Amino acid sequence: MMLNGVRRSVQGYRCDHATTKREKSMTPTLRDSMNLVSDPASLDHSVHEVFETMLGLECRRQSSLESLDANRGAESVTAVVGFGGILSGACILCCKASAARRIAECMAGMNFDAVDDVVKDAIGEICNMIAGTWKGKVPELSANCGLSVPAVITGSDYKLHVQAPEFKIRHTYSFEETHFEMTIVCDGLQ
Amino acid sequence: MSEVRALIVDDSSVMRKIVERSLRQAGLDALVVFEAGSGVEALEVLKSRKVDLILSDINMPSMDGLEFVRQLSSQQLAVGVPIVMITTESSEEHVKQAIMAGAKGYIRKPFTADQVKQRVLSLLSAA
Numbered sequence: 595m596m597l598n599g600v601r602r603s604v605q606g607y608r609c610d611h612a613t614t615k616r617e618k619s620m621t622p623t624l625r626d627s628m629n630l631v632s633d634p635a636s637l638d639h640s641v642h643e644v645f646e647t648m649l650g651l652e653c654r655r656q657s658s659l660e661s662l663d664a665n666r667g668a669e670s671v672t673a674v675v676g677f678g679g680i681l682s683g684a685c686i687l688c689c690k691a692s693a694a695r696r697i698a699e700c701m702a703g704m705n706f707d708a709v710d711d712v713v714k715d716a717i718g719e720i721c722n723m724i725a726g727t728w729k730g731k732v733p734e735l736s737a738n739c740g741l742s743v744p745a746v747i748t749g750s751d752y753k754l755h756v757q758a759p760e761f762k763i764r765h766t767y768s769f770e771e772t773h774f775e776m777t778i779v780c781d782g783l784q
Numbered sequence: 785m786s787e788v789r790a791l792i793v794d795d796s797s798v799m800r801k802i803v804e805r806s807l808r809q810a811g812l813d814a815l816v817v818f819e820a821g822s823g824v825e826a827l828e829v830l831k832s833r834k835v836d837l838i839l840s841d842i843n844m845p846s847m848d849g850l851e852f853v854r855q856l857s858s859q860q861l862a863v864g865v866p867i868v869m870i871t872t873e874s875s876e877e878h879v880k881q882a883i884m885a886g887a888k889g890y891i892r893k894p895f896t897a898d899q900v901k902q903r904v905l906s907l908l909s910a911a
């Protein structure tokens with residue numbers, strides 16, 4: 595599955611929002627803030643903030659990257675929130691079905707036997723909030739980068755492919771007895 | 785506090801439930817909630833229902849929250865009703881756009897029930 599479609603949906607963002615004379619004459623750039631954008635700690639802080647505030651869950655970043663590929667064959671859930679504007683790319687949350695159900699339980703206050711529409715909705719929203727919190731940590735990004743509505747993929751045998759990202763941050767986090775993976779991929783930088 | 789009729793606009797049904805739960809935790813026991821999954825749906829609701837408070841997401845399909853608030857003004861719907869935007873977008877520019885569109889408050893996701901309580905109660909007491 596390619597992510598270009600998700601990214602394309604938000605690529606018009608900067609054109610729509612940078613219309614004043616002042617904005618046109620002061621085209622914002624991220625080149626000076628790249629250390630902030632690519633700082634792995636920004637993703638960690640964003641994940642912790644969203645999990646603690648919305649789910650009441652403490653999650654820990656795992657030092658070794660335990661890839662979910664090891665669980666290939668088991669049902670998994672992947673949420674993708676694209677961003678576009680001064681920076682284009684995507685924020686991706688991937689977890690096993692059991693982790694998705696647990697996240698949804700904490701969020702909605704009810705139990706789920708399967709990955710239904712409410713669980714998919716919850717995972718999409720969590721990914722959306724992490725993406726928003728992450729970009730909010732860089733002022734230029736916060737003001738000049740828009741988010742797409744979340745897309746959620748479920749299944750047991752699929753891979754996400756991103757064509758030659760400019761940079762990628764991929765972390766695994768654990769909470770309770772399970773874990774999930776967060777990835778930020780960026781391929782277009784102004 | 786007497787009965788409060790609130791319209792919650794968000795494309796996520798889970799987020800609508802969380803916002804409703806936060807309102808109830810704010811002490812709004814006599815709460816009547818209407819829900820809409822987009823700005824278009826919300827405008828339809830407001831054509832037949834009177835509300836005291838509107839809480840709306842910004843980033844939604846069909847019609848986003850900012851356009852929804854602008855449409856309220858142009859269609860003379862929910863005049864004088866306080867509108868709170870609840871969204872992941874948190875830049876000063878987004879806040880400015882929301883205020884210019886007609887919003888009276890702004891809450892950034894992720895939020896706590898206490899943040900919703902403070903913002904909503906202050907707006908309702910001022911209304």
